[in-house]
Amino acid sequence: MPSPSLLATLIDERGVLLADGATGTNLFAAGLVSGEAPELWNADHPDRIRALHQSFVDAGTDLLLTNTFGGTAPRLKLHDAANRVGELNERAAVLANEVADRAERRPLVAGSVGPTGELFEPLGTLTPNEAIAAFTDQIRGLKAGGVDMVWIETMSAPEEIRAAAQSAIDVGVPYCFTGSFDTAGKTMMGLEPAEIHGVCAELDTPPVALGANCGVGAPDILASLLDMSAAQTATPLIVKGNCGIPQFKGTDIVYSGTPELMASYAGLAINAGASIVGGCCGTTPAHVAAMRSAIDNHTPDARPDIDHVTAVLGALVNNTASASKKVKPTRGRRRRRRR
Secondary structure, eight states: OOOTHHHHHHHHHHSSEEBOOOSHHHHHHTTOOTTSOGGGHHHHOHHHHHHHHHHHHHHTOSEEEOSOTTOSHHHHGGGTOGGGHHHHHHHHHHHHHHHHHHOSSOOEEEEEEOOOSOOBTTTSSBOHHHHHHHHHHHHHHHHHTTOSEEEEEEEOOHHHHHHHHHHHHHHTOOEEEEEOOOBTTBOTTOOOGGGGGGTTTTSSSOOSEEEEEETTOHHHHHHHHHHHHTTOOSSOEEEEEOSSOEEEETTEEEEOOOHHHHHHHHHHHHHTTOSEEEEOTTOOHHHHHHHHHHHHTOOOOOOOOHHHHHHHHOOOSSOOTTGGGTOOOOOOOOOOOOO
8 A cells, every 4th residue: 555644744844735626617617518527528628627737736736636526437427438437537647647747836636536426225226345346446547647645525425435435445545535514514414524533434544634525615614624623633634615605697607705705714724623725616726826825824823613704704504513503504505516
């Protein structure tokens, strides 16, 4: 198994790390059509994928995520590309590495691994062995392309996190994972933020980091972070929140978060215990650049409570374990989207 210390070494060197922003929503701005698989662009439009990675490098990111969120066979079969898992994932990793290797301050390249889109038995038909096989095929491709680690993200089911993590272990790549706490402060399958530390506790190799991504905006994901960081474990914590709330403007979906809001979110995330801070859906290079400045100029302050978070970033959408005791949330539901 390769040494999992590369991420820890970078955290020691740079302090808090800045992850990149959205992939899917930025590719829509570059011409991706709704219903089209972004992963196909790794072969069909490599110049546009390189350009997106370069824009995040120029904004100061320390971590580049590959364009492989839907890179498993169950997702790619929807686009008649289930037989291209290895090719598309390897190509994505190569493209990200080409950009990273040219950077003056080289970012890590993390292989994005999203949910299969299938439900586990007994709610669905997916078995643990089938999930492990699907993730293993994807992660082999990512490893062949040279990723530094695997980034398991936007997960809801503990079983699926464990399957993806076991695949990374079997293939021999360090891994981290994040859940999306977008349903009343829990994941869709009922996992609470404070429970995330134990999800992979029985596996032979622990994650190099864990945390939360996506969700319903900056205040809510920081509420989840406060729950996670209360455990005070040694594992670095990730927070990669959406850039505000998606809103329709005509036929377009835009996100409400400004660069200034995301900069404030980054500072609060550091004070709340995050070691890796980034943006998910709607987060552009401009937002990432604002977070870069906030991290570089951050002055440590007291751990915020949820009242302070909402005073700075606005009201919660969902209820969470820590937030429910202090702030009445506004109502809201959202459909899961690509980051």
